[in-house]
Amino acid sequence: MPAVPPRHISASVGAVRRSFAPWADPSAEPLIRFQGVIKRFGEAAAVDDLSLDIFEGEFFCLLGPSGCGKTTLLRMLAGFEEPSRGRITLAGQDLAGVPPYRRPVNMMFQSYALFPHMSVERNIAFGLRQDRLPKAETAARVEEMLRLVQLEKLAKRYPDQLSGGQRQRVALARALAKRPKVLLLDEPLAALDKKLREETQFELMEIQHGLGMTFLVVTHDQEEAMIMADRIAVMDHGRIVQVATPGEIYEQPRTRFVAEFVGDVNILEGQVTGRENGLWHVASPSAQGELAVDDPDAALEAGQPVALAVRPEKMAIHRERPAGAPNVLEGEVWDIGYLGDWTVYRVKLGSGAILRVTRANASRYVEAPIDWDERVALTFAPDAAILLTR
Amino acid sequence: MNVAGPSRGRRAAAALVPAIPYLWLTLLFLVPLLIVIKISLSDTAVAQPPYRPVFDGSRWSGFFSELDFDNFALLAADELYWVATLSSLRIALVSTVLLLIAGFPIAYAMARAPVAWRPLLIALIILPFWTSFLIRIYAWVAILKPEGFLNQALMGLGLITEPLQVLNTETAVYVGILYAYLPFMVLPLYATLEKIDPALVEAALDLGSPPWRAFWAVTVPLSLPGIVAGSLLCFIPAVGEFVIPDLLGGSETLMIGRQLWSEFFSNRDWPLASAVALVLLVLLVVPIVLYREVEARRVEAQR
Numbered sequence: 041m042p043a044v045p046p047r048h049i050s051a052s053v054g055a056v057r058r059s060f061a062p063w064a065d066p067s068a069e070p071l072i073r074f075q076g077v078i079k080r081f082g083e084a085a086a087v088d089d090l091s092l093d094i095f096e097g098e099f100f101c102l103l104g105p106s107g108c109g110k111t112t113l114l115r116m117l118a119g120f121e122e123p124s125r126g127r128i129t130l131a132g133q134d135l136a137g138v139p140p141y142r143r144p145v146n147m148m149f150q151s152y153a154l155f156p157h158m159s160v161e162r163n164i165a166f167g168l169r170q171d172r173l174p175k176a177e178t179a180a181r182v183e184e185m186l187r188l189v190q191l192e193k194l195a196k197r198y199p200d201q202l203s204g205g206q207r208q209r210v211a212l213a214r215a216l217a218k219r220p221k222v223l224l225l226d227e228p229l230a231a232l233d234k235k236l237r238e239e240t241q242f243e244l245m246e247i248q249h250g251l252g253m254t255f256l257v258v259t260h261d262q263e264e265a266m267i268m269a270d271r272i273a274v275m276d277h278g279r280i281v282q283v284a285t286p287g288e289i290y291e292q293p294r295t296r297f298v299a300e301f302v303g304d305v306n307i308l309e310g311q312v313t314g315r316e317n318g319l320w321h322v323a324s325p326s327a328q329g330e331l332a333v334d335d336p337d338a339a340l341e342a343g344q345p346v347a348l349a350v351r352p353e354k355m356a357i358h359r360e361r362p363a364g365a366p367n368v369l370e371g372e373v374w375d376i377g378y379l380g381d382w383t384v385y386r387v388k389l390g391s392g393a394i395l396r397v398t399r400a401n402a403s404r405y406v407e408a409p410i411d412w413d414e415r416v417a418l419t420f421a422p423d424a425a426i427l428l429t430r
Numbered sequence: 431m432n433v434a435g436p437s438r439g440r441r442a443a444a445a446l447v448p449a450i451p452y453l454w455l456t457l458l459f460l461v462p463l464l465i466v467i468k469i470s471l472s473d474t475a476v477a478q479p480p481y482r483p484v485f486d487g488s489r490w491s492g493f494f495s496e497l498d499f500d501n502f503a504l505l506a507a508d509e510l511y512w513v514a515t516l517s518s519l520r521i522a523l524v525s526t527v528l529l530l531i532a533g534f535p536i537a538y539a540m541a542r543a544p545v546a547w548r549p550l551l552i553a554l555i556i557l558p559f560w561t562s563f564l565i566r567i568y569a570w571v572a573i574l575k576p577e578g579f580l581n582q583a584l585m586g587l588g589l590i591t592e593p594l595q596v597l598n599t600e601t602a603v604y605v606g607i608l609y610a611y612l613p614f615m616v617l618p619l620y621a622t623l624e625k626i627d628p629a630l631v632e633a634a635l636d637l638g639s640p641p642w643r644a645f646w647a648v649t650v651p652l653s654l655p656g657i658v659a660g661s662l663l664c665f666i667p668a669v670g671e672f673v674i675p676d677l678l679g680g681s682e683t684l685m686i687g688r689q690l691w692s693e694f695f696s697n698r699d700w701p702l703a704s705a706v707a708l709v710l711l712v713l714l715v716v717p718i719v720l721y722r723e724v725e726a727r728r729v730e731a732q733r
Contacts, residue, residue, distance in 0.1 A: 120632055140635040141644075153633035157651045166647075167637030218637065 062095035063271060069132075071096040071254055072117065072222060077126035079112050079278075086112040087123070088278035094222075099248050099255045101265035104275035105301070110258045113275075114224050117256070118147045131221060141170070146220040150227040152211035154199040160210050161186070161195040167218040185213040188247065205236050212244075216251070223248075225257045229264060241267050262302045266290070274298050290351075292337065295430040299349045306355070306395040308348040312340045312427075319422055322348055326391040332366045334422035340429070347428045352396040354424035357385055359410060361417040367425075369395070369418040376412060385410065387418060470704035471497035480698050501705035511706065514684040515713070521600070521675075521685060522668035525607040526661050532608060533615035533660065538649075540616070541623035552620070555613050567606055567677050574602050574678065598680035606674040611667070615660040622656030623649070658721055666714050686710055 062068040070093035079087040087109040094100050102110040115121045116128060119140030128135045135143065146167065155163050161182050168178040186192045189209035199207055208228065215223055228244065229237045245268050248255045259265050265272050266286040273283045274297075282294040293299035296307065310324030310331065319332040320340060333348060340346060361368055374394055375386035385397045397418055410416060468485070475482040483496045505511045540551045558566060573579045574597040581593040596602050626649065634644035650657075672687035679685070686706065694703035 118632075118636055120635075139640075140632070141638045141640050145636075147633075147636045149629050149633060151627060151629050153627060153629035155630060155633070155648060166634070166639075170638035170643070214633075214637070 060097070060270065062098070063093070068095055070094060071098075071131055072256070073127070073129045074113070075127040075129070077113075077116065077123045077128060079109070079116060079121060080124045085278050087116070089126075090278070090280055092273060092280060092283065094254065094256060096254055097252050099245065099268055099270045100257070101269035101272045102256070102258045102275055103262060103265040103272050103302070104260065106260055108275040109278040110275050111226060114147070114226055114256065114258050117143075117222070118145060118224055119143050144221040145224055146215040146218055147224040147226065148211050148215040148228055150230060152199075152207050152231075154207060154210055154214070156199050159196050159198055160191060160202070163199070163210055164214045164217050166214065171218070181217055185217050188216070189213045204231055204233075205240070208232060208240065212247075216247075216253075220253070222254045222256055225255060227259055228257060229259075230261070237264070244268060266302070272302075274301060276301075292426065293349070293428070296347055296349070296428050299426075299428065304352050304396055306350050306352060308350075308393065310346055310348055312342055312344045312346050314342045315340075320427060322346060322427070324348065326389045326393050327367075327369050329368075331425075332422045333425045333427055335426045338427040338429075340427060344429065348425050349428055350420050350425045352384070352398040353382075353400075355395070355397045355418050355420045357387070357397045357399060357410060358417045358419065359414065362419060365419045366422060367420050371395070371416065371418065373410060373412050373414050373416055376410075385416075387416060466704045466707060468497070469700055470501055470702075470708050471499065472701045473498075473500065474699050474701050479700065481700050501701050502709075504702065505705055505709060510684075511686070511689065511709075514686045514689045515709070517684045518669045518671075518686040519713075521603060521607075521683075522665050522671075525604060525611070525668050526665045528604065528608055529611055529615040529664050530657065530661060533612060533619055534657075536612075537616045537619035537623050537656075540620050541626075542628075548624075552617075555616050555620075558613070563610065564673065567610065567673055570602070570606055570609065570678060571597060574605065597678065600679065600683050602678035602680075603675050603683055603685075606678045607664075607668055607671065610674065611664045614663040614667075618659040618663060619653060619656040622653045622659075626652050655725075658725075662718065662721060665717070669714060670710055 072092075072094040074090055074092040077087055077090045078085060090109075090113070102113060104110050112121060116123055117130075117135070119135070119138060119142075122136070130144065155166065158166065164182045164185050165178050168181055173181070182195075183192075186195055189212055191206060191209055191213065194202065194206060199210065202210065208231070212228070215225075225244075229240055232240060241264060244255070257265070257268065266289075269286055271283060271285055272289050274281045274289065276297050282289060282298050284292070289298060289302050293302065293305075299305045299307070308322075308324045308326050308331070310322040310326075313321045313323050313330060315321065318336065319334055320338060321330045321332055323330050331348060361370065369387075369389055371387040371389040373385055374388040375384075377384040377386075381401060382398045383401055385399070386394050387397060388394050395418060469481055472481040472483065474480060477484075536555075540548060540555075543551060571578075575581075576593040576595065576597070578597070580596065581590070584590045585593065596605070630648050630652070631644050634648045635641065639647060670687040670690075671685060672691050675683045675685040675688050676691070679688075687710075690703050690706045690710070693699045693706060
């Protein structure tokens, strides 16, 4: 058998800082450790036996739907909640019983929680004053923070005289002013409109890289997590489902939940029939023949039920059934959504399943565009799909 | 299609609506005030009504004739009124501070209680109003008198052997005011405390402020409007309070409201009583105007 060349996740070259991967280094000491942490509110466990290591300098995102326990996890690190069981350590120090005002972490609140009776500069200086820093040093640090978030001109304003974006910056500056070991950000961009949110995402990344500080962000917005994070932990029902880089999360989701929560995905239910030449063969009611999948990480047995997952952009749409292509699915166009950069086709298969296929609009003119109700064939390469059992 | 606006008649009717409250205020506030001013500038007389000159409605100029400031001069000259006024202000001030100390924790606990409980807690605060104010103060007489509940309880517990003389002292006046005015302190405090985002206190803790410092740096300044409103709501009526010092206080408890009452009913000196009432009014208008001034400047500063 010929040696299989090593494969790389496409995104791992561009988006992630190539040299930065302390999680892959077994000798690296994590900055934050959650060990078997459980948090119960009454009967319900908001965080359920969770272990997680976060390394110094990471931009780490906790991603999950509302109520998955991500905010509770953040609040436990800040000291507003105590774990019911388990240990949280920060730089080797056990945080049990340490009150919020003695923890070397600062939080940027979702509501920003700016003090309405204090000007911008007094808001930023608040934490420094609690430490009884000398006046000159406080003033210099406030100045530095104002410069960092480009609010020098608004130092004397009050929070209710600021726009939403400006308030967000004040909240960031206030949380950064004490130079915490870890900055906790609870849905930092949720209150901003789409355009501003995108700009701010990149700004946050620049600030984090510039300061070399560890950022721990909670978000329900997968796009936000994908853009900003070095690593993402996907959470569901108080547990971590997968921790990986954005590229791995997208291209190698461990479960159906991850595949469906992060990005769009088509799922075909089927059954493993066997393995030949390194390709898994799957029988599915949605396809006439067997489907072939090149997923070397999957550990399966013949007869096992399996979910075949393919991302919409990894499928191609054809008017004619291409000859000799593996993995062909036939159906008719149910819906077309034109987004400008992409066109989304929703194709109904004979089995009744509706799949999403996207096509980049690389040229401005198309001679005979595929139309509604047309019979079409969908194809995907064997290595475009992955097999999921959970 | 009718493009014309509302008819002239309807517009006139619309203009009349805001006139109604002004008419109300004129008839029931301004006119009586003018009458009180007039009486305060008149002289007493053994007659019905007991002052001169009486305005009989025949000549409008008669309303303003033969008036002088004798009563105010008398007030200024007689030490009794000075002492009573100062004593009223002192009792009202101390009561307001006590009310603030007692009311703040109650309002704070209410504002932090589960949302489902809050309507019940508010109802409990308002509940005493279902009983007549007078009856409730009389109940305190029964509690505080030498053979009353308080002394029986303390003696029963063996804490004291002789009954305490609480009734007819200034202490009893404080007890009465504290009891009767507590809702007026708690409700405005609760209203402001409830609106404070709990995340603000968390932010203060997060930035290194221990709980008591977070309380002074965040909770107290943000509840200032409630503190001021509650204090005025208690201080102003407490200065003129008459029933509580009359029923619970002793003969040495001098309060201007009580003085006013005895001038009016015991001495039948309406002009002097009116003068006392006006002095009291001016005394109480000053802090209200000051408060409004400060409040207006604060709102302006945040623009």
